[in-house]
Amino acid sequence: MRTVLYCRVSTADRGQTIETQLHALREFCKARGWTIAKEYSDVGVSGSKERRPQLDQLMKDAAKRKFDCVAVFRLDRFGRSTRHLLNAVAEFDSLGVAFVSLSDSWDTSTPAGKLLFTVVSAMGEFERSILMERVNAGIRRAQAAGTHCGRPKGSGSAVIDLAAARSRMGNGESLRAVARSFAVSPSLLCKRLKEVAV
Numbered sequence: 001m002r003t004v005l006y007c008r009v010s011t012a013d014r015g016q017t018i019e020t021q022l023h024a025l026r027e028f029c030k031a032r033g034w035t036i037a038k039e040y041s042d043v044g045v046s047g048s049k050e051r052r053p054q055l056d057q058l059m060k061d062a063a064k065r066k067f068d069c070v071a072v073f074r075l076d077r078f079g080r081s082t083r084h085l086l087n088a089v090a091e092f093d094s095l096g097v098a099f100v101s102l103s104d105s106w107d108t109s110t111p112a113g114k115l116l117f118t119v120v121s122a123m124g125e126f127e128r129s130i131l132m133e134r135v136n137a138g139i140r141r142a143q144a145a146g147t148h149c150g151r152p153k154g155s156g157s158a159v160i161d162l163a164a165a166r167s168r169m170g171n172g173e174s175l176r177a178v179a180r181s182f183a184v185s186p187s188l189l190c191k192r193l194k195e196v197a198v
Contacts, residue, residue: 001098001109002037003029003069006058008077010046018043021073028102029071037067059088062097069098069109089117160184162196 005025009016018041029036038061040054055078061067070092072078078101079085089099089108098109099117107113139149160182168178179189 001032001034001069002067003034003071003100004037004058004061004067005029005039006041006055006070006072006078007039008042008045008052008055010044021077024073024102025071028100034069059091062092062095065095065097067097069100071100071102073101074103075101075106093117160189160192162192165189166193 005022007018007021007025009018009021022039022041026036040058042052042054045052058070062070075085079088092099093108093114098107098113100107100109100113106116108117142149165178165182169175175189176186179186182189
C-alpha cells in the first residue's frame with residue numbers, strides 16, 4: 001500500500017522534533033510491508049490551525065490519488081478539532097484513502113477501523129444536532145419572553161410618515177430623496193408604501 005506520513009510539532013525550539021514520530025511511523029510501515037510514498041511535516045505550526053502548508057499539500061495530493069493511506073503518530077498531530085479531523089477522514093474515505101493513527105489504534109484500512117470511524121462520525125453528528133436543538137429552544141424561550149432574536153431591527157423599525165412621503169413624491173420629489181430624509185433605504189420605503197396600498 002502506498003502510504004504517506006504526516007507529522008507536526010508546534011515549536012521547533014523546545015526540544016520537540018518530528019524524528020520521534022517519523023521513526024515510529026517508518027517502523028510501523030516496514031512491519032506491515034507498506035511503501036512510504038512521501039513524508040509531510042509541519043514544524044512550528046499549531047494543531048488548532050486547519051490550514052497548514054504541508055497538510056494542505058497532503059490534501060491536494062490525496063485528491064489526485066497519489067497514495068492509498070495516510071499515517072500519523074497520534075490524532076492530535078493531525079488536528080485538535082474533532083470537526084476538522086472527521087471532515088478530513090470523511091474526505092479520505094470518499095477518495096478510497098485509508099487513515100491510520102498509530103498511538104490511537106485508529107485504522108480505517110480495516111473493517112473494525114471503518115466501524116469505529118462510522119460510530120465516531122455519528123456521535124459527532126448527534127452532538128451537532130443536540131447543540132442546534134438547544135440553540136433553537138433558547139431562541140424560542142427568549143422570543144416567548146419578548147426578546148428580539150436575530151438581526152438588529154435597525155432601520156426596519158424606523159418610523160416613516162407614509163402620508164407625508166406619498167405627498168412629497170406626488171410633488172415630484174424622488175423616492176431616494178424622501179427615503180434619505182427618513183434615514184431608511186429606498187427599498188424599505190417602497191415596501192412600506194406597497195404594504196399600506198394593499
